[in-house]
Amino acid sequence: MTHLPxxxxxxxxxxxxxxxxxSRNLIHLILCLTVVQAATYVVLAAVGYRPxxxxxxxxxxxxxxxxxxxxxxxxxLTDIVVEATVVALLLAITVQIKKRTGDVDPDRVDxxxx
Amino acid sequence: xxxxxxxxLFVFGAAGLAxxxxxxxxxxxGPSSLRSRYLEAINSRTVPERHATDAVSAVxxxxxxxxxxxxxxxxxxxxxxxxxxxxEGREQHGKLLPDGMARGREVAGSDAxxxxxxxxxxxxxxxxxxxxxxxxxxxxxxFQGGVxxxxxxxxxxxxxxxxxxxxxxxxxxxxxxxAMGAGGYVAIGxxxxxxxxxxxTNFLPLGRPGQVTAAGTMPVISLLTGLEVTAGFTLLMFSxxxxxLTPKEDIDE
Numbered sequence: 001m002t003h004l005p006x007x008x009x010x011x012x013x014x015x016x017x018x019x020x021x022x023s024r025n026l027i028h029l030i031l032c033l034t035v036v037q038a039a040t041y042v043v044l045a046a047v048g049y050r051p052x053x054x055x056x057x058x059x060x061x062x063x064x065x066x067x068x069x070x071x072x073x074x075x076x077l078t079d080i081v082v083e084a085t086v087v088a089l090l091l092a093i094t095v096q097i098k099k100r101t102g103d104v105d106p107d108r109v110d111x112x113x114x
Numbered sequence: 115x116x117x118x119x120x121x122x123l124f125v126f127g128a129a130g131l132a133x134x135x136x137x138x139x140x141x142x143x144g145p146s147s148l149r150s151r152y153l154e155a156i157n158s159r160t161v162p163e164r165h166a167t168d169a170v171s172a173v174x175x176x177x178x179x180x181x182x183x184x185x186x187x188x189x190x191x192x193x194x195x196x197x198x199x200x201x202e203g204r205e206q207h208g209k210l211l212p213d214g215m216a217r218g219r220e221v222a223g224s225d226a227x228x229x230x231x232x233x234x235x236x237x238x239x240x241x242x243x244x245x246x247x248x249x250x251x252x253x254x255x256x257f258q259g260g261v262x263x264x265x266x267x268x269x270x271x272x273x274x275x276x277x278x279x280x281x282x283x284x285x286x287x288x289x290x291x292x293a294m295g296a297g298g299y300v301a302i303g304x305x306x307x308x309x310x311x312x313x314x315t316n317f318l319p320l321g322r323p324g325q326v327t328a329a330g331t332m333p334v335i336s337l338l339t340g341l342e343v344t345a346g347f348t349l350l351m352f353s354x355x356x357x358x359l360t361p362k363e364d365i366d367e
Binding site: 007022069080 | 117124131160168172173181185188193199255257258353354
């Protein structure tokens with residue numbers, strides 16, 4: 001199963017989206033969104049992987065040793081930090097919605113009806 | 115839209131997405147047989163060309179420094195947005211009682227927890243600074259170290275509540291720090307630009323590989339990113355913890 005990482009990523013994406021569609025609580029919905037984002041981590045880690053390779057840190061090994069892809073690791077790193085702050089922003093919006101409407105169920109918040 | 119309809123549409127779309135995904139990914143080579151030229155280029159050049167031993171930081175703060183600048187500004191804008199949304203809490207500042215979460219909890223904070231927080235604070239800050247400053251040598255850098263430094267502020271809250279957090283963490287200084295972290299990154303890029311090179315060119319002396327000062331502008335940018343991340347996360351905590359306070363009128367009722 002060489003394609004397993006791709007399918008794990010697709011599974012995480014779909015499960016996260018299922019959570020987003022059926023959620024009855026905005027905080028739960030935001031956490032489902034982080035599950036969707038976890039799919040990108042799986043893809044990035046899988047794409048950078050090379051069999052038998054080591055971490056791309058050359059402090060104590062030769063640069064000729066095969067190492068995994070540093071580009072996707074750098075992408076993942078900034079991704080995680082940015083995700084944390086975006087989740088904070090969404091939670092701040094949730095705090096305001098709760099204050100204004102007294103509810104965190106997306107089905108009962110009037111502004112979301114459409 | 116009713117719940118049933120929404121789930122029906124989701125199942126319909128998800129099945130299509132899954133089928134398309136499978137049809138498209140199966141003919142692709144498996145992840146372990148991918149060969150990226152970019153990988154070879156960066157891994158073989160980082161040490162001789164930039165004198166940095168951590169290729170991940172070299173990508174983040176040098177080769178693709180412009181992307182990281184964009185990501186840093188996503189962080190900056192998200193933090194600003196969260197602070198704007200939660201600003202009402204701060205406007206009622208004077209009328210607030212210490213900590214709504216502690217209401218009804220008669221037991222005072224435990225001395226053992228306080229002592230533990232006090233003992234952990236200095237090692238935490240030291241470890242955070244170590245991770246920030248050694249980003250170009252070993253795994254680490256401004257993003258990781260910044261988050262560790264921000265948790266140093268957070269354990270103050272865990273140990274002694276929001277009053278202590280507010281007393282010890284200077285809100286104004288943290289705001290200035292966040293702006294300086296974001297602005298400093300751009301300034302480094304502009305300095306290279308003004309001296310006739312491309313934006314964000316690594317123009318400082320590269321030093322010897324393995325030195326803390328090696329890799330030119332990389333440690334400087336890492337430090338500024340660390341400042342930005344620490345300050346950003348501390349401001350977020352400030353805004354959210356403010357929400358745990360109870361307005362006085364609620365208690366009078």
